[in-house]
Amino acid sequence: MASCNSNNHSSSPSSSRLNRSPKYFSTIFPSATSAFTTYASISASLMLFRSIVNDLIPYPLRRHIWSALTYLFSFCSDKQTIVIEQSDGIEPNHVFNASEVYLGTKISPDTKRLKVSKRLKDKGLSLRLAKGQRVTDSFNGVELNWRYVCYEVEKRGSRSDSNVVEKRYFELRFKKKYGDMVLNSYLPFVLKSAELIESEARVLKIHTLGNSHYACKFKWESIKLEHPSTFETLALDSELKNMIVEDLNRFLRRKEFYRKVGRSWKRGYLLYGPPGTGKSSLVAAMANYLKFDIYDLQLENIKTDSELRKLLLDISNKSILVIEDIDCSVNLPDRPRASGHKRSGQDKQFTLSGLLNFIDGLWSSCGDERIIVLTTNHKDRLDPALLRPGRMDLHINMSYCTMQAFRVLASNYIGIEGDHRLFGDIKELLEATKVTPAQVAEELMKNEDADAALEGFVSFLKQKKMEDDELEKAEALKKLEKAEALKKLEIKEYKEPKLEHKSLKKDQTMPEMLE
């Protein structure tokens, strides 16, 4: 090996630099060939050593030795490492999943290996760190170093290759003094950010009860929810719209509040109003706004309380359970009658109390962040048990189209943002007749030209008003006829007792006459 020979150094460094011969340099610095030979022999020895170690020391022992060495060195280091494993052995580790999602947004052009994936229904590509990759993040000016580690372990008691499982974890390294900050601020920030990223990228689904059922048991089946309804497109009076949005926001914000007051984190809405006033559209707008899945429950399919319980327990958090047309979807037996409805050897029949139990009884505590929406065209036909205070938190009246709601539809369907010369007539006619937003939408869709569409709509409203007036007249006439008929009946009834009286008098006079 070439070595520095301090004895050869002359007293004058500058003169020695000038006078050195090529032989001298070859002694001090090895030639490229000899350097390569040395490198090759060291690498060969290391590889030999490594393979001997690998052969002699089993992998789990090697890992333990490595961990022990790391542990020893950690005493001398000012760094701390947090290990975030994929699972705690039973359940997936939420922090691991969140870290994976969060770090997907921290990937820099320097990251050498990435995993890219996209499920069929995903909106975009999702990026993840590949095995062994590192990422550096910064939070409040503190540097945080992440590493993604994967290794294989044999399943317990198994020797074959196919029984090897991959274990994954993230290593998070930072200066020891920031330990508290990382645990109390940074990791919660990672969790929150991942939640936001996931909800942005979330594909909403609508779940309905599957037609094919095994052993008469229905199961949820889902498809992508692509309903375009949003609070912007919804034609509602702005006051009502703002109130609903604010109510939803308050509900989302108040997880702690619900816990504190001992209520399950749920909210119930009863939407009532004539067909075509936007009840289903409002449910879709809520789902799109909250990024919640919809579970559309058709009560006709449910036979027993226990079947309902199983289905409701299968509903995920962050979801909206919708029961449309609650008044006519099923003839719910009431409580006293239900208790008598037993099938021999089977569950009790599906009852209203079974449903109410999920709305606000003990079963309602299963699951978090749930919204229940009941819709009906006839609020007056609902069982009073459903309307009792506290059962459905908010009763929302979806009514006929007002001028404010019409403006939203005019903007959505024919692109009129401000005023229009026909808006005055339309306002008067809307106040004088009843049309649903669905009818308005249908009329506005008949013509692509805005003026023509509005003119068509005015004629429609006039026609509708005439029909309504005629209907009103006919009804008034009917009422009058009924009143007259009643009057005649009353007169008759009034006369008859007189006759009776007379006849009595006659009877009374009979003896007199006889006398």
Ligand SMILES: Nc1ncnc2c1ncn2[C@@H]1O[C@H](COP(=O)(O)OP(=O)(O)OP(=O)(O)O)[C@@H](O)[C@H]1O
């Ligand atoms: N308030 C509204 N805002 C915007 N569009 C509406 C509104 N109401 C109804 N529509 C339009 O009419 C169609 C039917 O409305 P929707 O199904 O929401 O009414 P509904 O109240 O649920 O009726 P039903 O009582 O028959 O179930 C929707 O697809 C939508 O295009």
Ligand SMILES: [Mg+2]
């Ligand atoms: Mg509907």
